[in-house]
Amino acid sequence: MKNILSISLLPVLIFFLGCAEKVAEKEDLEVADISYGNWEAPAVNIAKLDFESMPFEKLSDYGFFTGKIREMKPQKGVLTYEPASSLFTDYAHKSRFIWMPEGAAASLKDDIEGSLDFPDQTVLIKNFFYPADFNQPDKDIRMIETRLMIKRNGTWEAFPYIWNNEQTDAKYKVIGAEIPVKWQDEDGKQQLINYIVPNKNQCKSCHNVNEQMVPIGVKAKHLNHSFDYGNGPKNQLVQWQESGILEMDKSPDDIASMVNYADKSKDLNLRAMAYLDINCAHCHRAEGPASTSGLFLNYEERDPLKLGVFKTPVAAGFGAGSFKFAIYPGKADESIMTFRMGTNQVGAAMPEIGRVSVHEEGVQLIKEWINAMEEKKF
Known part of the structure; x- marks a missing residue:
């Protein structure tokens, strides 16, 4: 886990701005x-x-x-x-x-x-x-x-x-x-x-x-x-x-089942897809608000292009950093996906809401997955 103690806190004030509320607590709260x-x-x-x-x-x-x-x-x-x-x-x-x-x-x-x-x-x-x-x-x-x-x-x-x-x-x-x-x-x-x-x-x-x-x-x-x-x-x-x-009239054996992405004994591909599904696919799916991106990250997706392999962004702007592809097989550090997961910059960070810190273990998992891909397979 990344040490984020260095994030500074402004003195907390009670105030109302119509769309947000600060909760007053001591800065050094234990x-x-x-x-x-x-x-x-x-x-x-x-x-x-x-x-x-x-x-x-x-x-x-x-x-x-x-x-x-x-x-x-x-x-x-x-x-x-x-x-x-x-x-x-x-x-x-x-x-x-x-x-x-x-x-x-x-x-x-x-x-x-x-x-x-x-x-x-x-x-x-x-x-x-x-x-x-x-x-x-x-x-x-x-x-x-x-x-x-x-x-x-x-x-x-x-x-x-x-x-x-x-x-x-x-x-x-x-x-x-x-x-x-x-x-x-x-x-x-x-x-x-x-x-x-x-x-x-x-x-x-x-x-x-x-x-x-x-x-x-x-x-x-x-x-x-x-x-x-x-x-x-x-x-x-x-x-x-x-x-x-x-x-239900089915046995659990006949029903879809997803792995725990934190379980390192499971297949790397399944772990990565489980991570993307629960963290990203609620938006990045055909029925979701990010459907226009063409990037679909639900657990069942198998189309390399829809997963982001050699896929150029539709409209990422500076959110793409200096990179060309959502996933560059074998080159996680040159992939837009891991760049956006690994930053807190507003407008570039993914997910857009729900976090203020980087999930270091999650980023590492997706990097390992991308680096394990062989370019020739795609």
Whole structure:
């Protein structure tokens, strides 16, 4: 991981500019400075939630978790899930949950990705947090934000919640925020960033298929692997089916499955494609907002030109640096793809939002993949 402690922080001021909000916190904030309250969320009957009144002011108003809400202990009917590969968000750790009304279930679509059709009143819950020490990921956790995606009247909507400094609850914030975050990485180095919580309108820039808001990481190909629910590993699709929230008439063996790009025991090509799929393909696909680029990076793509091999950019401008091709086989350092992944320059960095730091391990993976390509094969 790159040492980003050198990123400077301006004195934090509270102010409103209509489209953004700065959250005032001490510049040298330590996790130990945060007062973890003993407040517990009041009991809420999830089955009687008024979906027409959403979004609620506080995360606790939904009743998805019991006890101290920051501990994320799900209520009955709230199920944990985990995609095979995770979207990079400035090294934030994440936890994810899904809830559906009793008797409701998603259905498996007949497409190559294993897309799911979710019923109305489905709620997806995604938490972003940082342990004080990444070598002790379950200790001294600081919750940063929780994003809800709620389907009602046939349409998905996104609602961002920002956690208070006392770590007792999260409050709905339409306009996002910028929050100083500090942690110690696996190598013992101190890291410091200004974490950006996107505003509500920015959510659709990634969660977008044919101009409709959709979830990203809850297709069968992301879920078709084992996860430990407390009684040993079980395939998530099977768990969903047994829990009554998924209808499918296929075996997991007959359904698409994506690898974990961090698993170095897996095939390099599959790891690279998994990384590009979860980090880039929500835009770079035929149905996505970057479709006009002609660069399609979903896991199933096999056309070298659509993947970027010897492909000149449609309109990258200075975002291409001094390079000619999205992917130059055998020459990762001369490829536009790795250049854009490896910079934080506005207008050149990819993804355009969702990070303020470079994912060093991700860049290295894609470089290794490109360098392993032989020009003569294309």
